[in-house]
Amino acid sequence: MSHTSTWNVTGMTCGHCAASVTEEIAEIPGVESVEVSHEAGTAVVTSTEPVERAAVEAAVVEAGYELA
């Protein structure tokens, strides 16, 4: 069963930012897909198990941005 969660990411200004965040979040165990929009400032994560906020936050910070 898939779980979908939406996270607010601050600091992204272009497609490259979104790509960096996508790459990091995709590495979280259990993540099946991730759709990041720098315009909306969101990351929509689909995963096999619910993802912890701490895991998403670590990924976003690793990419150089912040979780709202």
Ligand SMILES: [Cu+2]
């Ligand atoms: Cu950018």
